Amino acid sequence: MLSRVAPWLASRNETGLQVRVLGSADTRVLRALADEDVVANVFILAHLDSTGTAAPTSGGARVFGVFDGGTLLGACWAGANLVPVQLAPGLAGYIATAVHHTGRRYASIFGPAETVLALYSHLEQLGHFAHEVRARQPLLTxxxxxxxxxxxxxxxxxxxxxxxxxxxxxxxxxxxxxxxxxxxxxxxxxxxxxxxxxxxxxxxxxxxxxxxxxxxxxxxxxxxxxxxxxxxxxxxxxxxxxxxxxxxxxxxxxxxxxxxxxxxxxxxxxxxxxxxxxxxxxxxxxxxxxxx
Incomplete structure (x- = not known):
């Protein structure tokens, strides 16, 4: 994903991006995105299996997506925790800004290290300070x-x-x-x-x-x-x-x-x-x- 997105980031105007909350109509594309790595994305895939939809839950959890036109580039679950889904580190700032503007506080961020640390770097600048950062956690299968x-x-x-x-x-x-x-x-x-x-x-x-x-x-x-x-x-x-x-x-x-x-x-x-x-x-x- 990073190799596909990084060259675009250098030249495209930031206003070309859209960040929004996903709805039921986005379920298929979110699943396709998560299926790119079924191990790293097991959390969101299990949620989709359980609920059948990318729409916000009754408890207020939602999925934010970063779009270039109609293409979903990356996403992030925002419930009690933040869980990135195939989100390139270079896109983390867009998600950080969006979740910050909700006014909610999150218990943790977890997922692929490079993206999690990028998300936290942006959130820290917005006043969200960690109790602890566990920067390297081997993912095993x-x-x-x-x-x-x-x-x-x-x-x-x-x-x-x-x-x-x-x-x-x-x-x-x-x-x-x-x-x-x-x-x-x-x-x-x-x-x-x-x-x-x-x-x-x-x-x-x-x-x-x-x-x-x-x-x-x-x-x-x-x-x-x-x-x-x-x-x-x-x-x-x-x-x-x-x-x-x-x-x-x-x-x-x-x-x-x-x-x-x-x-x-x-x-x-x-x-x-x-x-x-x-x-x-x-x-x-x-x-x-x-x-x-």
């Missing part, structure tokens, strides 16, 4: 069975497990971002966890004592790709070399839904990266996350 034997105790969770899974999810969130997901109320995060369980996208091992030993979620799922999120091992069980077998089990269960399993990980998390490599994950790109 595995397209076949895991390289090691999976731990068969990992199962798809049911709603009967909700009361045990929710505290584990909250603990993982707080470890990952530094604050509780229950700030401002427990309802939204609880609904999110319950929704993943109902969809069959919550994976957990609960031992005989009722303790969550390991859990992970398939945060975005399409027919092509699943994206693993929320990987968490009970602190009492860490350091025993158990994580790789659990992650192998995640892959086995995820492959029942889609042939490719993906995730992204902080580059400084050497232990997690080594675990994923043992399982058979390989790097296919680099993400970044900006936390506000």
């Amino acid at each position: 595995i397209a076949g069975p895991p390289l090691i034997e999976p731990n068969r105790q990992l199962l798809v969770a049911g709603m009967a497990d909700f009361d045990r899974i929710l505290p584990a999810c909250a603990a993982m969130f707080e470890e990952e971002v530094g604050y509780s997901p229950f700030l401002g109320g427990q309802d939204y995060y609880s609904r999110r966890v319950a929704g993943l369980i109902r969809q069959g996208h919550s994976l957990v091992h609960i031992d005989a004592a009722g303790t969550v030993v390991f859990k992970a979620e398939l945060g975005a799922v399409t027919a092509d790709v699943t994206q693993v999120q929320g990987v968490w091992m009970n602190p009492d069980m860490r350091g025993q070399g158990l994580s790789a077998a659990y992650m192998a089990a995640v892959v086995v269960l995820a492959r029942k839904l889609a042939p490719v399993t993906s995730l992204y990980v902080n580059d400084y998390n050497a232990r997690a990266r080594a675990t994923y490599e043992r399982v058979g994950f390989e790097q296919v790109g680099t993400f970044a996350t900006v936390l506000f």
Whole structure:
């Protein structure tokens, strides 16, 4: 995309661009754009599979698109988070200006690193300052069975497990971002966890004592790709070399839904990266996350 857009940027007048919120009539072109990279764009593709439309949601989330005439050059989901879709870094300023003018605040930006960092650079100039910038997060995939034997105790969770899974999810969130997901109320995060369980996208091992030993979620799922999120091992069980077998089990269960399993990980998390490599994950790109 960058190679196609960059030469144009140097010579075309900025007034030739149009930035607008996508509607239902734009669904086909948004999907075609996202299909250019089904791994990087699994979030928006899962949304389109679920809703069938690019139009704004009832909760106020919307997709901004950058157009040159009738051609959609790039887009960005703007809900609780900002998620670029095949957006060249050189176009990030147009999206930043548009989302800034909405007056909304966003919890994060995540996606391909170069574009995420470009978006944040423009938003910072507009007064949006990050709590943390994770500039390099290897994007990993595995397209076949895991390289090691999976731990068969990992199962798809049911709603009967909700009361045990929710505290584990909250603990993982707080470890990952530094604050509780229950700030401002427990309802939204609880609904999110319950929704993943109902969809069959919550994976957990609960031992005989009722303790969550390991859990992970398939945060975005399409027919092509699943994206693993929320990987968490009970602190009492860490350091025993158990994580790789659990992650192998995640892959086995995820492959029942889609042939490719993906995730992204902080580059400084050497232990997690080594675990994923043992399982058979390989790097296919680099993400970044900006936390506000």
